Amino acid sequence: MPSRRATARRVGLVLMGSVLAAFILPLLLPFPQSEEGLTLCYPVVGPVQRFNAGLSGPALARTRAHENAHAAQCRRDGAIWHFVRGAFPRKRLAAEAEAYCAEASYGVSNGGTARLEYARIQDELREMAWFRRVPSDALNNSLRLQCPLIAVAAAREEADQGVRQRPHIGARGRTVTPWVPQASLRR
Ligand SMILES: [Zn+2]
DSSP states (O other), rough: OOOHHHHHHHHHHHHHHHHHHHHHHHSSSSOOOSSSSEEEETTEEEEEEEEEOOOOHHHHHHHHHHHHHHHHHHHHOHHHHHHHHHHHHHHHHHHHHHHHHHHHHHOOOTTTTTHHHHHHHHHHHHHGGGTTTTTTHHHHHHHHHHOHHHHHHHHHHHHHHHHHSSSOOOOTOOOOOOOOEEEEEEE
């Protein structure tokens, strides 16, 4: 019968091996094609990132903006708290909303409109498997909290768009259809 000390040593080795495998395997395995980027958060080392080799140009820059937000969260929280946060849907939602906001900010600072960028990240957040059961209101609130500047700019653009699309109301409250020369319609 193996002594207690030998059993403890064996259990310790198996545990250490499992922890090492959990840390090292994501770095060695082929990158999943369904993912665009990945940020792993290690104790002491900090964030380690991997990106889909098929991405380039603006798509890669956008993914980098998202993953860099996760890297900043890893540095800010530390690996253990980062891991714990990821296990609670509400905390995870806040972290993802922050990362998607970084994507939208990248889009807006590169010529995108806040309204479209905001709508895009709202959709992307809603499509994440993690948040399928989260009500839309909760998703939108979290995004608004994590991304106040773009949310406000998007709402302003939305309101402007609504004003522009509403028909002109004449002095007596009639709807006035602007006169359009026929020739210009056929051109
Ligand atoms: Zn993310």
